[in-house]
Amino acid sequence: MNTADSSPLVTVAIPNYNTGNFIGEAIESAILQTFTNLEILVIDNASSDNSRQIIADWALRDDRIIALNFDEHVSSLDNWNRCLKHARGQYIVFLHADDRLKPKFLEAALEVFSHRPDLGYVLAEMEYIDERGQIISKSQFYNDSAIIPGLSEARVNIIGWHSVAVQMLIRTECMRSIGGYSYTDVMAVLQLNLGWDVGYLHTPLVQYRQHQKSDTSQFIKDKTMIMTIYLTKMLILNYYLPPAGSHLKDLKRKVMEWAAKTCLKLYCMDVLGRNEKRLCEEYMALAKGFWLEVDRTPLYRFLEKALSEPSWTPQSLGKAWLEEQPATAASAPPYPLPEGSEPFVPSGAMEGKPSVAFT
Numbered sequence: 001m002n003t004a005d006s007s008p009l010v011t012v013a014i015p016n017y018n019t020g021n022f023i024g025e026a027i028e029s030a031i032l033q034t035f036t037n038l039e040i041l042v043i044d045n046a047s048s049d050n051s052r053q054i055i056a057d058w059a060l061r062d063d064r065i066i067a068l069n070f071d072e073h074v075s076s077l078d079n080w081n082r083c084l085k086h087a088r089g090q091y092i093v094f095l096h097a098d099d100r101l102k103p104k105f106l107e108a109a110l111e112v113f114s115h116r117p118d119l120g121y122v123l124a125e126m127e128y129i130d131e132r133g134q135i136i137s138k139s140q141f142y143n144d145s146a147i148i149p150g151l152s153e154a155r156v157n158i159i160g161w162h163s164v165a166v167q168m169l170i171r172t173e174c175m176r177s178i179g180g181y182s183y184t185d186v187m188a189v190l191q192l193n194l195g196w197d198v199g200y201l202h203t204p205l206v207q208y209r210q211h212q213k214s215d216t217s218q219f220i221k222d223k224t225m226i227m228t229i230y231l232t233k234m235l236i237l238n239y240y241l242p243p244a245g246s247h248l249k250d251l252k253r254k255v256m257e258w259a260a261k262t263c264l265k266l267y268c269m270d271v272l273g274r275n276e277k278r279l280c281e282e283y284m285a286l287a288k289g290f291w292l293e294v295d296r297t298p299l300y301r302f303l304e305k306a307l308s309e310p311s312w313t314p315q316s317l318g319k320a321w322l323e324e325q326p327a328t329a330a331s332a333p334p335y336p337l338p339e340g341s342e343p344f345v346p347s348g349a350m351e352g353k354p355s356v357a358f359t
Contacts, residue, residue, distance in 0.1 A: 007088050007089075008037055008038050008039040008064070008088055008089045009037045009038065009089055009090055009091065009110075010035065010037065010038040010039075010089040010090070010091045010092070010093070010106055010110070010169070011038065011039050011041050011083075011087035011088060011089030011091070011092045011093075011172070012030040012033075012038055012039070012040045012041065012092075012093055012095055012101070012106075013041045013043070013080070013083035013084070013087055013092055013093065013094050013095065014026055014027065014030070014040065014041065014042045014043070014083075014095045014096075014097055015043050015045065015076070015079040015080050015082070015083055015094065015096075015097065016042060016043065016044045016045065016047060016051050016055070016097040017044070017045040017046070017047055017051075017073070017076070017079065017097070018047045018048060018049045018051060019047075019049075019051055019097035019098050020047070020049040020050040020051045020054055021098075021131075022097060022098040022099075022209065023042075023051050023054055023055060023097045023098075024054050024058060025100055025133065026095055026096070026097050026098065026099060026100060027040060027042065027055070027058045027065065028058075029095070029100035029101040029102070029103075029207075030095060030101060031058075031061075031062050031064075031065075032103050033101065033103055033104075033105065033106045033107070034103050034104050034106070034107045035106040035107040035110060038064060038089065038106065039064055039065075039066055039087075039088060039089060040062070040064050040065045040066065041066050041068070041083055041086060041087060042055050042059075042065060042066070042067045042068070043068045043069075043070065043079060043082050043083050043086070044067070044068070044069045044070060045070060045073055045074060045076075045079040045082075046070055046071050046072060046073035051097075052067075052069055055067045066086075068082075068086060070082065077181040077182070077183075077184070077185065080094055080165075080180070080181050080185075081180040081181055084172070084175055084176065084180045084181075085180075087172055089172060090171065090172055090173075091109075091110070091113070091169050091170065091171060091172060092169075092170050092172045092175060093105075093106075093165075093166065093168065093169050093170070094165040094166065094168075095166055096165070096166050096208075096209075098209045098211070099166045099206065099207060099208050099209050100129070100133075100206070100207040100209075101166075101205070101206050101207075102204070102205045102206060102207065104205060105124055105169070105205040105206055106169065108124065108201055108203070108205060108346055109122040109124060109169035109199070109201065109205075110122075110169070111346075112147075112199040112201070112344075112346075113169075113171075113199070116147055116197070116199065118196065118197070119147070119171070119196060119197055119198055119199050120150065120170065120171060120174045120192040120193070120195060120196025120197065120198055121168045121169060121170040121171065121174070121192055121196075121198055121199070122168070122169045122198070122199035122200075122201065123163060123167045123168050123198060123199065123200050123201065124167055124169075124201040124203065124204070124205035124206055125138070125139050125140050125141070125167070125201065125202055125203060125204045125205065125206075126138075126139050126164065126166070126167055126204050126205075126206045126207060126208045127139070127204045127206075127207045127208070128207075128208055128209075128210055129207045129208070129209050129210070130209070130210060130211065131209070131211045133207075133209075135207075136210065138204050139162075139204065139333075140202050140204075140333060140334045141162040141200075141202075141333050141334060141335060142200055142202055142333075142334055142335055142336070142337050143202070143334040143335065143336060143337065144202060144337055144343040145199075145200055145201050145202045145203070145343065145344055145345065145346045146199075146200050146337050146341040146342055146343045146344060147197055147198075147199055147200075147341065147342040147344070148197065148198050148199075148200055148337065148338055148340075148341045149197055149338065149340045149341070150192075150193045150194060150195060150196050150197045150198060151193070151194070151244060151245050151248070152338035152339060152340055152341065153193045153197075153198050153338065154190060154193035154194050154245065154248065155248060155251065155338070156338060157186075157189060157190055157193060158190065158233050158236065158237065158248060158251050158254075158255060159251055159254040159255060159258050160258060161186070161229070161262075162333075163189045164208060165185055166206050166208060167206050167208075168189075170192070171196075174192060174195065174196055175188070175192075177195075178191040178192065178195070183228075183232060183235070184228050184229065184232045186228070186229050186232045186233070187232050187235070187236070190232070190233070190236045190240070191236075191240065194236075194240065194241065194242055194245055195242075201346050202334070202346070203346055220267055220270065220271070221279070223267075223282065223283065223286060226259060226262055226263055226267065226286070227286075229259070230255065230256075230259040230290065233255045234252065234255060237249055237251065237252055237255070256290050256291045257290075257291050257294075259287075259290040259291070260287040260288070260290040260291035260294040261287075261291075261294065261297070261299070263283045263284070263286050263287035263290065263294075264283070264284065264287055264294065264297070264299045264300055264303060265299060267283045268280045268283045268284060268287075268299075268303050269303075269317060269318070269321070270314075271283065272303065272306060272307070272312055272317060273312055273313060273314035273315075273316075273317045273318070274314070275311050275312060277307055280303065280307065281307065284300065284303060284304075287300070298324070298325050299321070299325070302320075302321055302324055302325070306320065
């Protein structure tokens with residue numbers, strides 16, 4: 001436990017808005033961290049459900065919990081910046097109020113920082129969970145844990161994407177030096193990549209919840225997410241590249257292709273699996289707006305045919321696509337590490353031991 005005068009090493013920041021169904025699980029996952037020198041900063045963004053009472057009840061159980069309630073509702077990113085403003089830790093993780101940390105997340109990430117204190121952040125892999133907290137799937141983007149050069153990670157995130165805020169233990173001073181979150185959370189990650197090397201843990205140490213009321217689900221319905229990410233990447237390429245990263249400007253066409261393929265692979269497959277055919281058609285049109293030649297790809301042609309079927313489930317649609325276009329080792333993660341990466345063995349995260357073996 002921390003006294004009122006002590007400064008915690010880590011801030012677990014939990015921005016909340018009307019997440020009463022899940023906020024208790026998020027707080028509990030922070031309390032159960034094996035690393036204990038932390039504060040749990042819960043900032044409520046003018047919730048109208050029972051969130052505040054749940055937060056207050058948890059605060060009575062653990063004096064590391066600091067609950068700040070705001071009556072003025074602001075955007076999600078502005079509430080995240082409230083967290084950053086009030087954080088006292090040298091490191092910060094933004095834990096979505098509907099997600100969970102596994103017990104060794106902080107311990108494993110801090111062990112990497114102990115070897116490389118100059119990193120901007122350490123990112124751990126995640127498990128996808130449903131509304132009941134049951135595991136749906138696990139993610140592993142790279143085939144090994146490693147220290148990755150920042151510009152190499154920037155290239156990966158510009159032509160793809162594999163970073164969510166809850167996965168990242170960030171050096172607070174780095175986050176403040178870029179001005180916190182502006183425009184999108186994607187902007188912040190790319191700015192961190194352009195300034196600092198990063199650590200990657202291939203073990204799933206966080207749990208990301210998928211449900212119909214999440215911000216992500218709402219952004220999918222109005223097509224905001226893909227358009228915002230695309231514009232953010234172009235903004236980075238046009239105005240934010242340091243001299244050492246000027247070669248990344250050549251990636252603009254790849255960003256257009258990535259956005260088009262993402263419309264099909266993630267969003268069209270998602271909404272058509274729920275039989276939202278009109279939304280699928282809108283995403284297909286948007287994909288052509290990003291990259292006209294996307295209609296020549298196998299997935300676009302598959303979706304054209306799939307739209308004529310009376311109904312689908314996510315499982316039947318995914319199975320039909322795999323039968324038409326079987327996955328190959330090169331087309332699916334885990335991918336090889338970027339050039340210049342330094343692999344290491346995260347024995348602490350994987351075996352319950354506190355050490356990380358660097359090669």
